[in-house]
Amino acid sequence: VLMSISWIRCFAHLVLLCCACANTWTIPVENWYTTVRGSDTSLALFGKQAEATLPWGIDYALKELSEDTENIEVELEFYDSEFRSATALELLINFFEDGRTISVGNPLSGVLATTGQAAAVYGIAQMSATSTSAAISNKSLYPYTLRTYAPTPFHAGALASTILSYYDQEGLGWEKIALLCTTESYGISMANSFIAAIENTELELLAYQQFIIGASDVTVEMREIKNSGARVIVTFAIQGYADILREADEIGLLDGHHAFFVGPNLASDAGIYTFDNGTIDTETVRRLRGTIGTLAFLPRAGPVYDILEQQWTALDPIEVSGAGPGTAPGLSPMLIYDMAIALGLGIVEAEKQGFTPDAPPSAQQWIDIIQPLAYEGVSGPVEYDENGDRAMPIALVNFNSHQLLWFDVARWTNDDGTQFFEETPVIWNDNTTNVPDLDIRPPFDYWSCSDKKEKRDETGKRVFIETPDGSRVDDIDIDYHCDHFIDCANLSDESYDCVSNYTIIFIVFGIITSLLILITC
Template sequence: RMRFLCLVVLFVLCFKSYECSPETLTIPAVINLPFPAYHSAKRLAIEDINNDPHILPSTKIVLEDHLIPNTPPIITLMMDLHERNISVTVGNEYSGVSTQTGIVGAIFDIAQVSGLVTSPLISDKTTYPYFNRISANGNGQMFALIDSIRYYSQTVGRGWSEVAVISHTLLFGVTLAETFIEGAGNDITVVTYQQFLYQSDEYDQEMREIKTSGARVIVCMLYAPAWDTLIAAANETGLVGDNYVWITPSPLVGSPIFKRETDVAPELARGLLGMFEYFPPTDTYTRFLERWQQLDPEEYPGTGPGEFPTLYTRLSYDMFRLTCLAANEIDKQGKLDLEHIPAELWAETIRKITFEGVTGPVALNEFGDRITDYSQSFYNPDTGTWTISAVWSKEGGFQPFPDVEVVWHSNSTSFPDLDIREPFHYWSCDDKEEGYDGTGKTISRQTPD
């Protein structure tokens, strides 16, 4: 009996002092996007955890990088992780990839944490029980986008309520386009919906259809690499200018795509509106930014003086921190040294974690989705930055910032005139001369008695 009591005491002491914790914990990062700054953010997150005496004090996090853009080799990797009893991964930015790996994770008992994926399908916990993300369900972006169009339609008037939608044929674009079209309601008319093949450089037919539709508001669902060629094709078709408004969801806002040194695409994006999760300014981010700009870019690509981490980069940092904080909680339960940590335990623990990250307050709902409001930003090619001009929440709706005005494609803050009508020639009975109304709306036409 005395021996039994001694063993119990030893176990309690071991549990409380983390002496039963594993020496290392391997976290595989499956990365679909090759942007160097993402790796710098991952590295910083792991270094911060390993140097914090209050988080996993007896365990060193080991990052295992896998740059894999496509699904089949990722599934092979997950089978290998299962054989190695690794039951949590981070990464998988593409929705099309994540909807496949999420199913595989359920089969092989592997939890996943993504920083970027937005597909609404992931919220289905029957199919994706162990998938979590610190990005939000993309439907929220569409609800915010719809309300922003309603706001401008009510504020400015005619021309805003007729909308063209164009998306690539991948899952991300199609699902968000469907959400937008279904949610538009009676006061917004989708006059045309066009799709193009991903990685295609041919947009002639789609642009002609949009031009023919007469829409002046164009909602574009695409991944960042397609932007350059698509907007150039739109410009050649006459769909870019002071009397057009382009709106896009998160990929263009979050990625470093506009830092490419092209001659045309950045200028064509002047006044582009973008939707994203809303990350309020915090002291945590201020400290992170100061540190980011003091780092050596040779050692940490994408950092250095004058460099700002993109929204995607910040999400990558918080993705790792969330996962490590969950590991710390599992360690406190004395279960981090299990031969196989159940994916269900990972998922349940991850969804209970809350903290202030470099993207603001981080908390997930019961579906493993980020709880957040949304922002609308506009792009300025002169500074290469997005500026937040409004915020949207389910409770408060679309709320423009009173001290920030959108700088539109005209490079002014005056609302664009989207009420463009067919010009016409006319005869003035009063002036006894022929005239021409180039706006199609200045002169009121009447039939003489």
């Protein structure tokens, strides 16, 4: 236990060949086992999954991708950041005091946005498998950060492109956007990237609301969104989406005439609909149906993936939730595995350059060693750009409430835009593949000349109202009915359901006129 903070600490040893002259590299891992908010603590599925996956990736790098590694031993020290920047900062300072120049894990954008700047001062390189914040791409502020996941502009661009595709196909309604995000780094970064992505497009931002992480009452924010008239609701958050969906349901937004989109931290997160005791929240599952999100596009094929899948399905699901027989590794374990490969290859290269555990590379030297690496990972080819980021294709995923899985329904790249998959159509909230009609207008009454009766257009758009200034009109505004002016050629607007019946008046007038003519002859 370090200082007075309660951290989960465990050790994962990778011993490839036990010998007296083995070099033991001790690598600290900032992990996420729990979320602490005030006096409340909840478990996160991420921690145990990362704890299982990281050693496998390093082992693969040393055994399968490198030679002469029998004297290399890696010891991983896992610590819980508790989803708190203050805790993570204390961890970072302890790493520095222990002489560490690199740490891995760092899964949370909001936390990394804080520790990443401190790491530049303390001289510690940081590797992250899941952080996405665009701010971390700023190398003047985050010079020692490497990420194995695509940053927020890719995900925001994919969402904007997909919504625009629906607007082009389906028409009005799809351009009316509401944006909801958390007030921490990840939410704001994603929101800013999305706003930039829809700039100079047909999409219109009608509402922009923010809420604090841990706030269960989002009544005000959701009612503002409803009042804005937005039909597409985009949410960027790390937690709390079940509360958002519940409020949306209560105020009538889950009505088949709204579409819901989320960012990568919510897509594929089983915690949205899983209670702390592991049981399924069926109401949230129902509400979540039809949601579209973004994730890295994962081919789920190839020799590296096959190795991870075999290891993943052999795990005990009681020990590692979401793993075990009949399951498949999710996005986070795949990205963690790829980050671990980079770490393993980096350690091998460090030894080739003469570094040792007692005289390790500096933070900048770690970046210089790892950033040029290019290798085939579980999630596809891995390369880092000049900012330490990874460019990846983005998958548009859709939640299936029957299988409790997110299925790929489209693929986005910056060059090709959104390309939908015919074999996996989107299943919307009404449990059909019918794209929602978002062009909802106020209903109105009208008079049908041909049918000679008052009618109502519930959709507000199916009937075209004609102005009675031509000789052949049919559907006219209800105000023209019984207004003492003839607008329909058949006189129906003044002859049916009116106090004065113009047809009878004309007949009587005709009879009187005829009698007068006869009398005067």
